[in-house]
Amino acid sequence: MTQAIRTPSPEAANSTVATDYLVSMSQPGSHLFEVRLQISRPNLAGPIVDSGVIDLKMPVWTPGSYMVREYARHLQDFRVCDRHGKSLSWSKVSKNTWRLQAGESDSLIVHYRIYANELTVRTNHLDSTHGYFNGAALFFYVPGWENLPIRVAIAPPKGWWVTTSLPSVSGVENTFEAADFDTLVDSPFEIGTHQVYDFEAAGKPHQLAIWGQGNGDVDRLITDCRKIIHEVSNLFSGLPYDRYVFLLHLSSQGYGGLEHKNSCSLNYPRLGLRDRDKYNRFMQLVAHEFFHLWNVKRLRPKELEVFNYEQECYTTSLWFCEGATSYYDGWIIYRAGIVEVKDFLNGLSKDISRFLNSPGRFVQPLGESSWDAWIKLYRRDAYSDNNQISYYLKGELVSLMLELLIRNRHGNRRSLDDVMVLMWEKFGKSEKGYTAAELQSAIASVAEMDLDDFFNRYLHGTEELPLNDYLQPFGLVIKPQNNDIVPDLGWRLAAENGKTIVKFVEAGSPAQLAGIDAEDELLAINGFRVSVENISDRLLDFQPGEQVNISFFHQDELRTSEAILRAPRPSAYKITSVEEPTPEQQRNFEGWLGCPYHKL
Structure with missing residues (x-):
C-alpha cells in the first residue's frame, strides 16, 4: 500500500x-x-x-x-x-x-x-x-x-x-x-497501475512498463527487445548503463519515441502489435530509440555537448544523429533475426519512395534541414513537401550510400559499423562533442578516401541521390513499381466530410499553374463531378498534354481554371534484383546481407 x-x-x-x-x-x-x-x-x-x-x-x-x-x-x-x-x-x-x-x-x-x-x-x-x-x-x-x-x-x-x-x-x-x-x-x-515486466539481457537488468490495453504478446515483445539489446551491445562491445527501462504507452492512434540515456518512451497504436508489418514497424521504433543510447545520447555533436535549455542549439549533424539511426533501426532488427531480408529491403524501398516523391529534396540541402529543424521539421504545413526534406529520411539514405560505398571499396571487410565504433571510441565514451569536420574525417578514414565531393553534393547540395550507382555493385536496382497510366496534375486529394479536398499541390505542377491551392474543394473536370474515388477513372479519358477545365471552390468562391495534364508519375519504387548478376555482385550481396544472393 x-x-x-x-x-x-x-x-x-x-x-x-x-x-x-x-x-x-x-x-x-x-x-x-x-x-x-x-x-x-x-x-x-x-x-x-x-x-x-x-x-x-x-x-x-x-x-x-x-x-x-x-x-x-x-x-x-x-x-x-x-x-x-x-x-x-x-x-x-x-x-x-x-x-x-x-x-x-x-x-x-x-x-x-x-x-x-x-x-x-x-x-x-x-x-x-x-x-x-x-x-x-x-x-x-x-x-x-x-x-x-x-x-x-x-x-x-x-x-x-x-x-x-x-x-x-x-x-x-x-x-x-x-x-x-x-x-x-x-x-x-x-x-x-501499468504492467511492469523485468527481464535480463546482455547481463544487465531491464524493465518493460506498459500503460494501456493492446493486442501484443508480451513474451514476444520481450524476446525481440532482448535480441535488439544483444545485437547493439555486440556492435559497441557492451552496454553503457547499469539498468534500462522501456516505457510503452499503448494509445488509440499515437506514434513516437524519445530516447534517454537509461530509458526510452514509446507511443504506439494499441491494436498495432499483431499485424506483421505493424509489429515490425514497432520493433523498428524500439531499435531506433535503443540505438540512440549511443548515437546522440552519448555520442553527440559539439553543439549538443552542453544543453542550453533556454534556446535553440543549432547543428548540421542531425542527419547523422537521426538519419544514421534511421538506417540502423531497420538494419538492426534484420541482423537480430526479427525480420527477413525482404522485409529489410522493402522497408528501404518504402523510404526511397517517400524520398523520391518529395520535391523539397531539390530545394533544401540535408545540412540545412538539420540546422532548421527548430522551425521546419516539427512545423509542417501544406507547402512543406515543396521546400524541405527530412533529415531523418535523407540522412537514412545518405547513410545507406556510405554503408555501400565503404563495403564495396573494402570488399565487405569494413562497413558503417566501423564508423560508429570509431566515433564511439573517440567521442561517445567520454561524451566529448564532435564537430561536423571531425565526423566527416572519421567516415573518410574508414572509407580511406576523400569525401569532400560526396559531402558537397549530398549533404551541402541538392543533387539527386544516385542510389542505383551504390546499389548496383550489390546486384540491386531501384525500379518504379506502378505502371500508372493516369495523367498527372501534381496534387494529392483526400475525402473529408463528403467533400474532395486538395491536401497538397506540387510546386510548378499543372494544378499549381491552374491556381489551385491546398484546402480547395475539387468539384468537377470538364463539367462532370469528380471525387477521390473516381478521379483516376475520369482522368483516363485524357492523354498527357491535353487541356482540361477544373472546377473548384477556393475560399468558398467558385472557380474554373484550365490545366495541361502531364505524364504519369510513379508513386512507389522497389529495390529489386538486377537481371544478370555477376559473381562479384552476388558476393557483395552475401557479404552485406549475410544470406545467399537470390532474386527479389
Whole structure:
C-alpha cells in the first residue's frame, strides 16, 4: 500500500542537494500535476546564494525533440513562501523565468501546478488512469546549480506505483535522486497501475512498463527487445548503463519515441502489435530509440555537448544523429533475426519512395534541414513537401550510400559499423562533442578516401541521390513499381466530410499553374463531378498534354481554371534484383546481407 510522502528536510538531505521536489496528483482527472519545490541554500559561496535573489527557469525544449515548445505555458498557481509559511515576493522576468526574493531565508518553498493533457513522448499526461511526465516539461532549474543533485518524491494516488530509470533513495518510499539537472530531464516518470515486466539481457537488468490495453504478446515483445539489446551491445562491445527501462504507452492512434540515456518512451497504436508489418514497424521504433543510447545520447555533436535549455542549439549533424539511426533501426532488427531480408529491403524501398516523391529534396540541402529543424521539421504545413526534406529520411539514405560505398571499396571487410565504433571510441565514451569536420574525417578514414565531393553534393547540395550507382555493385536496382497510366496534375486529394479536398499541390505542377491551392474543394473536370474515388477513372479519358477545365471552390468562391495534364508519375519504387548478376555482385550481396544472393 502506498504511504504518504513528504519532501526530505534540508537537514536530512545531502548538503549539496539544493532542490527537492514533491510531485502530487490529488485529482488526476483535472490533468494537473501539483508540484512542491523546496530550495535549500547549498554549502556554496557565490553571488547566486549571497544576493538574496534566486532565479527559477523552466526549459523551453527537451533534448531529442528539436523544437521550442514553451513548456512554461502550462504552469499556473505559482506561489512562494519561506519554511515557516510566510509569503515571499517574486516576479516573472521573462517567459520562462521567475525571480524570487529570498532575503535571508535559508529555505524556500515554491508551489505550482502543471496542466498535463498531451499524450506524447515529449510532453506530460495525467488522467484517471496514469501520470506521465518529462523533466523538462515539469521542473525548474536554478542557473548555476545545474550540476547539483536533485531529489524527486512522488505522492501517487492509492494503488498506483512509480517507474523511472532514476535510482531510488534508500529508506524513503517513492523518492529518487538525479545526479544533476541533465539527468533529471533525461529520466521520464510513469505513475499508475501499468504492467511492469523485468527481464535480463546482455547481463544487465531491464524493465518493460506498459500503460494501456493492446493486442501484443508480451513474451514476444520481450524476446525481440532482448535480441535488439544483444545485437547493439555486440556492435559497441557492451552496454553503457547499469539498468534500462522501456516505457510503452499503448494509445488509440499515437506514434513516437524519445530516447534517454537509461530509458526510452514509446507511443504506439494499441491494436498495432499483431499485424506483421505493424509489429515490425514497432520493433523498428524500439531499435531506433535503443540505438540512440549511443548515437546522440552519448555520442553527440559539439553543439549538443552542453544543453542550453533556454534556446535553440543549432547543428548540421542531425542527419547523422537521426538519419544514421534511421538506417540502423531497420538494419538492426534484420541482423537480430526479427525480420527477413525482404522485409529489410522493402522497408528501404518504402523510404526511397517517400524520398523520391518529395520535391523539397531539390530545394533544401540535408545540412540545412538539420540546422532548421527548430522551425521546419516539427512545423509542417501544406507547402512543406515543396521546400524541405527530412533529415531523418535523407540522412537514412545518405547513410545507406556510405554503408555501400565503404563495403564495396573494402570488399565487405569494413562497413558503417566501423564508423560508429570509431566515433564511439573517440567521442561517445567520454561524451566529448564532435564537430561536423571531425565526423566527416572519421567516415573518410574508414572509407580511406576523400569525401569532400560526396559531402558537397549530398549533404551541402541538392543533387539527386544516385542510389542505383551504390546499389548496383550489390546486384540491386531501384525500379518504379506502378505502371500508372493516369495523367498527372501534381496534387494529392483526400475525402473529408463528403467533400474532395486538395491536401497538397506540387510546386510548378499543372494544378499549381491552374491556381489551385491546398484546402480547395475539387468539384468537377470538364463539367462532370469528380471525387477521390473516381478521379483516376475520369482522368483516363485524357492523354498527357491535353487541356482540361477544373472546377473548384477556393475560399468558398467558385472557380474554373484550365490545366495541361502531364505524364504519369510513379508513386512507389522497389529495390529489386538486377537481371544478370555477376559473381562479384552476388558476393557483395552475401557479404552485406549475410544470406545467399537470390532474386527479389
